[in-house]
Amino acid sequence: MPVNRNNIHDTVFLASAAAIAFFLPVYGRVVPLLITLMVLNWITDIRSIRNFKLLFREKTRLQILCFGALYLLYLVGMTYSVNQEYGWFDMEIKLSLIVFPLVFSTSVQPLFPENRIRLIFQSFVAGCITGTVILLVHAAIGALGYRIKGYHIPGSFYYMKLAWYFHASYLSMYYNVAISYLIWILLTHQAGNGRVKILSWGALLFLTAMVFLLASKAGQAGLVLTIIFFTGFGALRMRRPGLSVSLVIMGAAAFFLASVLAPGSFSRFSGTRKVLNQNEETGKRLKPESNADRLAVWKAGTKIVKQNLLFGVGTGDVKDKLMEGYRNDHLIPALKHRFNAHNQFLQTFIALGLPGFLLLAGMIIIPAFMAYRRKADFYLLFLILIGINFLFESMLEIQAGVVFYAFMNLVLFSGTAEKK
Secondary structure, eight states, rough: OOHHHHHHHHHHHHHHHHHHHHTTOEEEEEEEHHHHHHHHHHHOOOOHHGGGGGTOOOOHHHHHHHHHHHHHEEEEEEEEOOOHHHHHHHHTTTTTHHHHHHHHHOOSSSOOHHHHHHHHHHHHHHHHHHHHHHHHHHHHHHEEEEETTOOOOTTTTHHHHHHHHTTHHHHHHHHHHHHHHHHHHHHHTTTTTTTHHHHHHHHHHHHHHHHHHHTOOHHHHHHHHHHHHHHHHHIIIIHHHHHHHHHHHHHHHHHHHHHHOOGGGGGHEEEHHHHHTTTTGGGSSSSSSSSHHHHHHHHHHHHHEEEEEETOOOOGGHHHHHHHHHHHHHOHHHHHTTTTSOOOHHHHHHHHHOOOOOHHHHHHHHHHHHHHHOOOOOHHHHHHHHHHHHSSSSSGGGGHHHHHHHHHHHHHHHHTTTOO
């Protein structure tokens, strides 16, 4: 029986996509290898070359390809950058912004039907649970480390020590998207009954408690927004008030569990309020304080934007200009730790000027409007969560953020664009 090459390519594509979704919250260093596998499979699939001509015939394909415009704009920003070395390194980090639009826009139809989207997000949730177990085991070993010489980790169930080899904000964002998916399938009866439903509720409670323990302000704000969004959605549009009440109870239970395991999980919000009230000058301190540092960094970044409003400083000169701004404002912690702008909109504005800012904002707002009109509520909430994290982190400056956004956004967009 002859081997069907098309079936092999389709299987490799779907398997690599599911594997990327699984390993993002488990071990990010595997992800570039999986992306390479997906690209090699795409290159060797003759149908991908044939599908290039469909880009101008099928609206959805062209829309997906348009998400690569931001990468092309960063490429233009290289032409007036002084620091070429850093610029090309940054272009390598951001490569997913062009790779996934190229691969997805020329893939075989249908792009991402409902069953494929379900498989990818099931893999993602499984990855979140697996990664959480690994982190909790590590935290437990650290908490009991007095029995193991040299491995005692005070506060191992809290914030960055719990996140271990991840950044707490990015990990919280992963968990919030997984929580959103689990609530979505429960609301829309996709979880079915019996064991799957029980497992979904258990995973919900598990991941919600983890978001509180990670103590990321953006993560906790996103979690509260998620519960409010789906509580209103369940009670009003889906007419399921019982499930809405269950979500509130689950959130309260997770809050209580986190307060028992790590009472300091909520102290960072009081620190934010203190900084805002005191208007503390970062330059007067030698030690970092995340709230004051972030406000000072935003202020320094805004000054750079005002001086380079139209075209920005260039892709390769963002870091150098930020360091210069920190030095001029005497921002010692920011200078010492070489902070980025801690805001993706601001970071892109500094690099590419007004065109870059408008394009990035449009990549959030326009799909969100489309998702709202087509009642794609899960995709709408995904974009809201991405927007919140863009406000507090320069997500597209590291692999953990850029791959997650570029990949998950196109998976959901391609499915939503096909809906009438």
